[in-house]
Amino acid sequence: MKTKRTIVSSLLILGLLAGCGNSAENGQEPGHGHAAGHEADHNQGEQHAGHGTEQKAPAANLKASVAFASGSAKAKENTELRVRITDQNGAPVNQFDISHEKLLHLIIVNRDLSYFSHIHPEFKGDGTFVIQTAFPAGGTYKVFADFKPAGGSGTTWSEWVDVGGTEGEHVPVTPDSSLVKQVDDKEIELSMSGVKAKEEVLLTFEIRDAKTKEGINDLEPYLGAVGHVVILSEDAGQYLHVHPLDEKATGPKAQFATSFPKSGIYKIWGQFQHKGKVFTVPFVVKVN
Structure with a gap:
């Protein structure tokens, strides 16, 4: 599952990872144990580690951002979501390892975790991944971009994003009485x-x-x-x-x-x- 794929960059400049349209402010920590989760709730860009049994530290100095192609998103309408990954100098990252058959795993949840989506954007060059998606209701969503830079370890960036439209009813996150x-x-x-x-x-x-x-x-x-x-x-x-x-x-x-x-x-x-x-x-x- 760790076959390396090298991707040559083309030319595009788009906004990037884990959220939508906000600037990315990041923090990073090494993974530990079988999976490590990192507390990072800055309402900006965030980096987490935790990929099964992998225990290497996440790739350092990478930056990511997420943006909607139109500048904003509205509930129940298809929208183009763009995820762009760059290095510490702002240069696009174009080499990734395939992780479980994909170059990028995108996880999207809403504020009360009642909505969950696991999708896979297509790499378009210039460090940018693109996918068409739709949000079921208005409100705040968190986008997690999960990827492996070539030769590096599993890395996840996340960001809260706002979606226009009527919000759904918020449901408390309550432990199940039966599993x-x-x-x-x-x-x-x-x-x-x-x-x-x-x-x-x-x-x-x-x-x-x-x-x-x-x-x-x-x-x-x-x-x-x-x-x-x-x-x-x-x-x-x-x-x-x-x-x-x-x-x-x-x-x-x-x-x-x-x-x-x-x-x-x-x-x-x-x-x-x-x-x-x-x-x-x-x-x-x-x-x-």
């Missing part, structure tokens, strides 16, 4: 080996047929692995992107090892693929 969820025709149960901050925890997703309760053992690779897990703290200040322990597993269990950086409420999204369809299952847990 069993049904998505379409599947029943997914989450088991956790512990709920203490700063201690390694094993997350086990067991995926069954919702009607027969039989385990599903023919899961298909999603982005090169049995599944992917994204975890955010209630305020979206802590970010974890966790890869499975056994990427070639096919179910019914998929296991992920991580650690929560601090106590509090976290939302966990597990993503898997079966019969050609990707499904996402969310859980909310409290960490002591």
